Amino acid sequence: MSxxxxxxxxxxxxxxxxxxxxxxxxxxxxxxxxxxxGWTVKHQIAHLIFIFRLAGLAASDPxxxxxxxxxxxQDLEKAVNAALAEHLEVSxxxxxxxxxxxxxxxxxxxxxxxxxxxxxxLVRPLPPAVLASAGYMEMFGHGQDIADTFGIRREPTDxxxxxxxxxxxxxxxxxxxxxxxxxxxxxxxxxxxxxxxxWTFGPxxxxxxxxxxxxxxxxxxxxxxxxxxxxxxxxxxxxxxxLDIAQAYRGPAGQGRTPGQFAAARR
Numbered sequence: 103m104s105x106x107x108x109x110x111x112x113x114x115x116x117x118x119x120x121x122x123x124x125x126x127x128x129x130x131x132x133x134x135x136x137x138x139x140g141w142t143v144k145h146q147i148a149h150l151i152f153i154f155r156l157a158g159l160a161a162s163d164p165x166x167x168x169x170x171x172x173x174x175x176q177d178l179e180k181a182v183n184a185a186l187a188e189h190l191e192v193s194x195x196x197x198x199x200x201x202x203x204x205x206x207x208x209x210x211x212x213x214x215x216x217x218x219x220x221x222x223x224l225v226r227p228l229p230p231a232v233l234a235s236a237g238y239m240e241m242f243g244h245g246q247d248i249a250d251t252f253g254i255r256r257e258p259t260d261x262x263x264x265x266x267x268x269x270x271x272x273x274x275x276x277x278x279x280x281x282x283x284x285x286x287x288x289x290x291x292x293x294x295x296x297x298x299x300x301w302t303f304g305p306x307x308x309x310x311x312x313x314x315x316x317x318x319x320x321x322x323x324x325x326x327x328x329x330x331x332x333x334x335x336x337x338x339x340x341x342x343x344x345l346d347i348a349q350a351y352r353g354p355a356g357q358g359r360t361p362g363q364f365a366a367a368r369r
Contacts, residue, residue, distance in 0.1 A: 106231040110213045112261040113238050117205050120245045132194040136247040146244045148189035151201050153240050158208030164222045235268040239350050243324035258296040258317040269323040269350040270303045276347035279355050310338035323350040330361040
């Protein structure tokens, strides 16, 4: 199985898990606030629809995607908000159906891109497997918000390896979002998968090291848990600073989560 096929398969499974979280919810449950300030369950799914619809367009019609981004220009955030508003106005049943349809279409479009080609994206073109991994990051983070809303503990799986690899690749996002200069020094990451396998990235002799459970690492980089509620260890001052600012997405970091907010979920 190719890298692209692998991530598409796991992204499909992750989407089905999110489906199970929201299938059968009544209107009041869709309107419940999630841990993300100002966002309801409906906001979470609306955002995922927007992201996957955008990725599907980039993969299936690159020129139309580039034209749309050019039209948005500096008002991209306004365009995003307008798209979210469109999804929020529909019924939960329509939103759920739209989510499943658009996700399936997006994954089909990404899977059809030759692995040696790139897909246009917001900052620069990406290999389809990397863009699919970014989609996994979005799915994991927003799915966690929904799970937390209902007090559901999701069982970690080795599917998160796509998010781990993406977060290592985007190590500098936390610095850039805060106007900081990323260090040139490489980090070593040694993370234990849910299966018990050890996943390693970076030079073995690196002075800056991050170790611990891969699932905790994922919760950290999507900012769904504060580092104090996770069992990650930093060796080196820069690695320690990174644990405070880590994020696997571009743009503002958001409020994140506070220490002890999910104390009951600690191992």
